[in-house]
Amino acid sequence: MAGLNKVMIIGNLGADPEMRYTADGTALTSFRVAASRNYSGPDGERKEETEWFSVVTWRKLAEQCSQFLQKGRRVYVEGRLQTRSWDGPDGQKRYRTEVIADRVLFLDRIGGAPFGEEHDASPDAAPEMAPEDIPFE
Numbered sequence: 001m002a003g004l005n006k007v008m009i010i011g012n013l014g015a016d017p018e019m020r021y022t023a024d025g026t027a028l029t030s031f032r033v034a035a036s037r038n039y040s041g042p043d044g045e046r047k048e049e050t051e052w053f054s055v056v057t058w059r060k061l062a063e064q065c066s067q068f069l070q071k072g073r074r075v076y077v078e079g080r081l082q083t084r085s086w087d088g089p090d091g092q093k094r095y096r097t098e099v100i101a102d103r104v105l106f107l108d109r110i111g112g113a114p115f116g117e118e119h120d121a122s123p124d125a126a127p128e129m130a131p132e133d134i135p136f137e
Contacts, residue, residue: 005080005081006078006080007053007077007078007079007080007081007099008076008077008078009035009053009055009076009077009078010074010075010077010107011033011034011035011036011053011074011075011077012034012072012073012074012075013031013032013033013070013071013072013073013075014031014032014033014034014071015031015032015071016031016070016071017029017030017031017069017070018030018031019062019063026058026059027058027059027060027062027063027066028056028057028058028062029056029057029062029063029065029066030054030055030056030057030098031055031065031069032052032053032055033052033053033055033075033099034050034051034052034053035050035051035053036048036049036050036051037049037051053077053099054096054097054098054099055077055099055101056098056100057101057104061102061104064104065104068106069104069106073106073107073108074107074108075106075107076103076104076105076107077101077103078101078102078103078104079099079100079101079103080099080100080102081097081098081099082097082100083095083096083097083098084096084098
């Protein structure tokens with residue numbers, strides 16, 4: 001029986017995306033998206049809760065996100081969750097869960113980019129990373 005690992009997020013970028021290249025020259029762009037939800041507390045008071053997601057894009061999608069996205073842009077991100085681990089400089093095991101995006105929609109018009117511009121990754125968009133290929137942390 002196959003499982004399902006799918007994430008869909010609509011939110012705003014918290015900072016400009018960061019583009020890097022792996023040792024083999026593969027483009028990688030990462031950015032953080034804030035998604036908020038509103039709800040009523042037990043006392044009836046309206047509250048807002050914001051969750052931050054780390055998003056990683058690869059290859060052509062990475063290049064497009066680096067070119068068109070910037071802090072504050074509203075985006076729809078679709079992909080899968082992936083948790084990776086590494087040993088930190090202090091010898092402690094570190095973990096990070098990220099959204100590996102295979103689809104990004106730009107939901108607003110800033111700087112002349114078309115509204116609703118859609119960027120899809122190819123099925124092989126997110127390769128498995130070897131620890132030595134991790135360009136950050």
